[in-house]
Amino acid sequence: MKLQNALKKKLWVTNFWLGTHGNVTPLHYDPSDNILAQVSGRKRILLFDPKQISFLYPFPAHSKIPHLSQINIDEPDIEKFPKFSKAKCIECVLEPGEMLFIPVFWWHQVYSLDKLNIAVNFWGKAKFRKILLTYSGSRLLAQIPAFLWQEFRNMVSFNSNPR
Numbered sequence: 001m002k003l004q005n006a007l008k009k010k011l012w013v014t015n016f017w018l019g020t021h022g023n024v025t026p027l028h029y030d031p032s033d034n035i036l037a038q039v040s041g042r043k044r045i046l047l048f049d050p051k052q053i054s055f056l057y058p059f060p061a062h063s064k065i066p067h068l069s070q071i072n073i074d075e076p077d078i079e080k081f082p083k084f085s086k087a088k089c090i091e092c093v094l095e096p097g098e099m100l101f102i103p104v105f106w107w108h109q110v111y112s113l114d115k116l117n118i119a120v121n122f123w124g125k126a127k128f129r130k131i132l133l134t135y136s137g138s139r140l141l142a143q144i145p146a147f148l149w150q151e152f153r154n155m156v157s158f159n160s161n162p163r
């Protein structure tokens, strides 16, 4: 019971991902800590640390998708997004039964490699303190709308789905 209560406080949202070979979730970050648990099939994951945000060209902070990159990173338009050539990613393959912790604001693009691809993820509450530590100045200001939007969405979904 104690564990259940602790989880209620830490976890906001659980998602179920069902896809097939060829599905790509484009480059984005989540304003929450994330555990991605692979159930069936494999996923190739590219990760970029949050400090590279200026190489990754997110949509504007006032848009509905400030957490999404404007770049198709498989065929990047380097004339339009020249700083992308400086970006460096970490690559891994998640096998069934494995879990990956993706910290808040880490950019990720996910490719489904196998025919039946099933995963579950758990978004945890991000602490504003952590955001302050990750960003400073204008980069921090750019993240605040996304953070507040996520908090609002989490609040609504939490209240309509009390666990």
Ligand SMILES: O=C(O)CCC(=O)C(=O)O
Pocket (backbone or CB within 6 Å): 017, 024, 025, 030, 034, 035, 036, 043, 108, 110, 111, 119, 121
């Ligand atoms: O599994 C996927 O295709 C996407 C997962 C993802 O973006 C996430 O867990 O935040």
